[in-house]
Amino acid sequence: MEYVKLSGFRLDGRRPTEMRHIHAEVGAVANADGSASFEMGNTKVIAAVYGPKEVENKGQQIGNKALVRCEYSMANFSTGDRARRPKGDRRSTELSLVIRQTMEACILTHLMPRSQIDIYVQVLQADGGTRSACINAATLALADAGIPMCDLVTSCAAGYLNSTPLLDLNYLEDSAGGPDVTVGLLSKLDKVTLLQMDAKLPLDIFENVMQLAIEGCKAIANLIRQVLLENTKKLEYLRGT
Amino acid sequence: MLQSKSFMKMTRHGRAVKVVREHYLRDDIYCGVQYCKVCDTKDARLGSSESTILVVDTNVILHQIDLLENPAMDDVVVLDVVMEEVKNKNLSVYNRLKALCTSSQRKFFIFYNEYHKDTYVKQMVGETSNDRNDRAIRVATQWYQNHLAGSSRVLLITNDRENKRKAIEEGLSAETVESYVKSLGQPGLLDLVVVSSSEDVNVMEVEETRPSKRKAIYSEHKPMSEITHGLHRGIYHQGKLRVNRYNPFEAYVGSESIGDEIIIYGRSNMNRAFDGDIVAVELLPQDQWHDVKKLSIEDEGKDEEEGVHLVPGSADDAPRGTVPSAVPSETMNSTSCRPSGKVIGIIKRNWQSYCGSLEPMSMPAGDGGVAYALFISKDRRIPKIRIQTRQLGNLLNKRIIVAVDSWDCLSRYPSGHYVRTIGNIGDKKTEDEVILIENDINSRPFSMQVLACLPPLPWNLSPEDLMNPNRVDLRHVRVFSVDPPGCTDIDDALHCTSLSNGNFEVGVHIADVTNFVHPETPLDKEASQRGTSVYLVDRRIDMLPKPLTEDICSLRSDVERLAFSVIWEITPQAEITSTRYTKSVIKSCAALSYVEAQARMDDSRLMDPLTTDLRNLNSLAKIMRQRRIERGALTLASAEVKFQIDTETHDPLDIGIYQIREANQMIEEFMLAANISVAEKILKHFPLCSLLRRHPSPTKDMLEPLLRITASIGLDLDVSSSKALADSLDHAVGEDPYFNKLIRILATRCMTQAVYFCSGDLSPQEFHHYGLAAPLYTHFTSPIRRYADVIVHRLLAAALGISKLPPVFLDRNQLTSVSDNLNYRHRNAQMASRASVELNTVIYFRKRPTDTEARIVKIRANGFIVFVPKFGIEGPVYLVKRGEKSDWLVDEANQRVTKAGSGVNYRVLQAVKIHMEVVEHQPNRPKLELTLI
Numbered sequence A: 001m002e003y004v005k006l007s008g009f010r011l012d013g014r015r016p017t018e019m020r021h022i023h024a025e026v027g028a029v030a031n032a033d034g035s036a037s038f039e040m041g042n043t044k045v046i047a048a049v050y051g052p053k054e055v056e057n058k059g060q061q062i063g064n065k066a067l068v069r070c071e072y073s074m075a076n077f078s079t080g081d082r083a084r085r086p087k088g089d090r091r092s093t094e095l096s097l098v099i100r101q102t103m104e105a106c107i108l109t110h111l112m113p114r115s116q117i118d119i120y121v122q123v124l125q126a127d128g129g130t131r132s133a134c135i136n137a138a139t140l141a142l143a144d145a146g147i148p149m150c151d152l153v154t155s156c157a158a159g160y161l162n163s164t165p166l167l168d169l170n171y172l173e174d175s176a177g178g179p180d181v182t183v184g185l186l187s188k189l190d191k192v193t194l195l196q197m198d199a200k201l202p203l204d205i206f207e208n209v210m211q212l213a214i215e216g217c218k219a220i221a222n223l224i225r226q227v228l229l230e231n232t233k234k235l236e237y238l239r240g241t
Numbered sequence B: 001m002l003q004s005k006s007f008m009k010m011t012r013h014g015r016a017v018k019v020v021r022e023h024y025l026r027d028d029i030y031c032g033v034q035y036c037k038v039c040d041t042k043d044a045r046l047g048s049s050e051s052t053i054l055v056v057d058t059n060v061i062l063h064q065i066d067l068l069e070n071p072a073m074d075d076v077v078v079l080d081v082v083m084e085e086v087k088n089k090n091l092s093v094y095n096r097l098k099a100l101c102t103s104s105q106r107k108f109f110i111f112y113n114e115y116h117k118d119t120y121v122k123q124m125v126g127e128t129s130n131d132r133n134d135r136a137i138r139v140a141t142q143w144y145q146n147h148l149a150g151s152s153r154v155l156l157i158t159n160d161r162e163n164k165r166k167a168i169e170e171g172l173s174a175e176t177v178e179s180y181v182k183s184l185g186q187p188g189l190l191d192l193v194v195v196s197s198s199e200d201v202n203v204m205e206v207e208e209t210r211p212s213k214r215k216a217i218y219s220e221h222k223p224m225s226e227i228t229h230g231l232h233r234g235i236y237h238q239g240k241l242r243v244n245r246y247n248p249f250e251a252y253v254g255s256e257s258i259g260d261e262i263i264i265y266g267r268s269n270m271n272r273a274f275d276g277d278i279v280a281v282e283l284l285p286q287d288q289w290h291d292v293k294k295l296s297i298e299d300e301g302k303d304e305e306e307g308v309h310l311v312p313g314s315a316d317d318a319p320r321g322t323v324p325s326a327v328p329s330e331t332m333n334s335t336s337c338r339p340s341g342k343v344i345g346i347i348k349r350n351w352q353s354y355c356g357s358l359e360p361m362s363m364p365a366g367d368g369g370v371a372y373a374l375f376i377s378k379d380r381r382i383p384k385i386r387i388q389t390r391q392l393g394n395l396l397n398k399r400i401i402v403a404v405d406s407w408d409c410l411s412r413y414p415s416g417h418y419v420r421t422i423g424n425i426g427d428k429k430t431e432d433e434v435i436l437i438e439n440d441i442n443s444r445p446f447s448m449q450v451l452a453c454l455p456p457l458p459w460n461l462s463p464e465d466l467m468n469p470n471r472v473d474l475r476h477v478r479v480f481s482v483d484p485p486g487c488t489d490i491d492d493a494l495h496c497t498s499l500s501n502g503n504f505e506v507g508v509h510i511a512d513v514t515n516f517v518h519p520e521t522p523l524d525k526e527a528s529q530r531g532t533s534v535y536l537v538d539r540r541i542d543m544l545p546k547p548l549t550e551d552i553c554s555l556r557s558d559v560e561r562l563a564f565s566v567i568w569e570i571t572p573q574a575e576i577t578s579t580r581y582t583k584s585v586i587k588s589c590a591a592l593s594y595v596e597a598q599a600r601m602d603d604s605r606l607m608d609p610l611t612t613d614l615r616n617l618n619s620l621a622k623i624m625r626q627r628r629i630e631r632g633a634l635t636l637a638s639a640e641v642k643f644q645i646d647t648e649t650h651d652p653l654d655i656g657i658y659q660i661r662e663a664n665q666m667i668e669e670f671m672l673a674a675n676i677s678v679a680e681k682i683l684k685h686f687p688l689c690s691l692l693r694r695h696p697s698p699t700k701d702m703l704e705p706l707l708r709i710t711a712s713i714g715l716d717l718d719v720s721s722s723k724a725l726a727d728s729l730d731h732a733v734g735e736d737p738y739f740n741k742l743i744r745i746l747a748t749r750c751m752t753q754a755v756y757f758c759s760g761d762l763s764p765q766e767f768h769h770y771g772l773a774a775p776l777y778t779h780f781t782s783p784i785r786r787y788a789d790v791i792v793h794r795l796l797a798a799a800l801g802i803s804k805l806p807p808v809f810l811d812r813n814q815l816t817s818v819s820d821n822l823n824y825r826h827r828n829a830q831m832a833s834r835a836s837v838e839l840n841t842v843i844y845f846r847k848r849p850t851d852t853e854a855r856i857v858k859i860r861a862n863g864f865i866v867f868v869p870k871f872g873i874e875g876p877v878y879l880v881k882r883g884e885k886s887d888w889l890v891d892e893a894n895q896r897v898t899k900a901g902s903g904v905n906y907r908v909l910q911a912v913k914i915h916m917e918v919v920e921h922q923p924n925r926p927k928l929e930l931t932l933i
Ligand SMILES: [Zn+2]
Pocket: B030, B031, B032, B033, B036, B037, B038, B039, B147
């Protein structure tokens, strides 16, 4: 199938290196310590953060740093077929782990010993790139909760179809079965904290695709920074300073 | 990088499962007109200010693609919505359209109306998607008209009356194809316009010329729903129709549902299906299986006549099945009991354009008007095609290309339209061109993109090449090449050094083509498409551009060249004790011809090192060859013809059988050994994605014609294995010195050809190469002229860890399609070479009527087929004139034809004297005719 047309347009009208429309907002869940919603095209994710707080299960307490927990779930109505999704299936366990590890890498956990941070991420609507959207939402929510982080971690995916590297695959492109590289990046430190791909790809092409995903991460980081800045300005204004 | 500034977002809804898709509309899509003041004109390719900008609808592209390909049609806007519709309806037209849109010579521009914020159209409630698309086309036309605001005319071309009416109502200019082409004032162009009866243009005019009362000649095709239903219930069978190349009234449909080939006899059972169509077939009742066959032979067989042709090189070239002959029914062989059927519907058409000429006819009164003519394709599998032309006088003596448009059940012949003229019939250049088109051979010059991939010229060995740890410097070794005289694309060279332990080091050095042709580059893609170089009698169509073919890769003497080498240590008894593979640098000391090499070996006074090397190699090769023959390799015979060509007129001066010398066999032996060694190596490393070559064992059925002949002369052939057959061929000697060669030639034509395949697709037992009696074989030794060898070079380099495997090898389907293409190209290249030899044979005999000796190879009711050893051709000799009653009787068991009432008889393998002469029964249709003296 042709996913990239003759003069380079993708089926949804984007060019290969263009991302979908992004919309991010902080404060989606009122009673959480921090929360955010993140949309990439038709993919919508919501994240809520509780903590730092006292560790609930004393057995899990860590002496010199904070305990980070993450729970990923997908709403039953998030895809077209509205299937019931059992909790704790393999995919969500894996995703919970990926998100937790990625977030742990940027939270300054040693500043909050013997405490616990809970991250809840839920996919409201899935259209490809949920993994990346979850990480971006979690980052925003953590920032909203005021949890100390060394940098903003952002994530973006890129794929390779019809011999063209494509940024930010949507569901249609994702289900083509081509390679899909998800990158998590600490943008200021320029450090990759997450790199996933489940396909074979020659090394030189892989590097191009990964580079594209990194560019995507940087663009998202700029956007997230802007959202946070505007949010801060709004808070400032509300406080009347 | 985009930050979605200028976009609006829209969603489309639909289907049972709600699918929500984003659809981005943009403002950075440009009109593509070069003089536009508003748009970015970087990629613009449309017109000057005086021109008319054409917007075409989907049906115009689907039906009139031949017209659009004519350079007179330019400044065409192809809308995205039209592209998509064409893609869904006809992939081959879509590919041609894509080629038009990307060609730098043409002014075709794709306007992505679906993504433009001003031309996107949402489907309205109650509107069909067809209507929506028509509206989208009109909206886009409107946009162009406003956008260009009078600086040029925008014209919508549509044959759909409703669409045209609406367009004019909306203030657009719209015309039908025919009226637009008429306005151009080029009468020749009008022939290209397809007049379809469904488009009500000029239907009256067409109808009048047809007989008023007509009855159906063919039965109606069943509706698609009924076919699908029938296929499900197993009443009908689906498959691809293949027409017998030598008997167009016989076709086969390979059906998976009954696991056998269904034979279709006669045009009425074929029911308007073309070769390559996917058809639905209904089996005939079993008791009719014989009758239909006889009927069809009597009915139509006499209509066609067989010509003189080259001796077939394999079963794929030879006529299949039984050629019309009065075979008594009790000796009917098993083939006639195969299921026979009739076509009841066509699932997918394989209509293409065909190359040929018009049937000679007298000019109708009132020259210049529209005339109907019958077109005869060079490809005999294609029926005659009726075309309409305004330039009959012009076309009668031309080779032309014609495309098929339709075939209804009232017409005996399909109707089509003229596409273009190639040249005068009989003109050598035209006929060469015909051969190339017929065999789908791309002889266009290489594109700029392809040539851009070549290394800068002149190419010289660089220090980096020498520094490369994977490349061994063998410039000090005495390497030489042996090829046919005048060979400029030398892809192999050898060396042979005596070692201190009494063994020999023998190296086969192959041009390192993959050092210059990198995967996935335009150069690589082009070579992969071409698949092979094609050799015509006096012309070569290269797979790779000339600088690579004749210079950079060619292992010429006294220059430093890169090579890929296989080096063995071989004992004097020709046992290989070790094999190594490496990239290398060589400097050949001599480029010999076979004749020169042979002369050196034969001249006992010569004792120079090079001659000694040659003699050593030759003695090793003889042992290897002997051993191979003992294993059961077949030494089959073919009659390869060689022409001597006049350098001025390009006409053949002399013709003769190509002589095989010991030197040829010596080179062949080492090439075989190198190919086998490489096949073993790559298969060991890449068991699932190696490209190998196999030769299937012939079945008893295939050997049937040979066995029938040998049985009639009391010779018993054992065909149980390749070894047994090889032995019985060795023992087949008669008083006639030529007898053994003749039997071998007859055996050769019973075999199918070897084919390329991907090792993951078959089980190891099937890898066997029957003709060479080798369990594994591949092609490694001719990468300049065969793409298969390029692939194998990459596999070998990856196996040695020199480079990594290109992505195509990871995808087995893709690899399989590459190997299918190679087989197709290989086959076509061979057919083209044969056709070229046949063409030159006719030219040669045109001025030289000749008497010569021939052998009877097949008995027919009205005569026999003879083989002419001296010229490597065969053809029919008629004992009875066409249309006359035959008083000759065929004795099938003894393969003999006897004149009734007299003792005169001819039997198979008998030598006869014949006369060869070129005659022209019809003007400009020269034919080589064989007559008995
Ligand atoms: Zn413009």
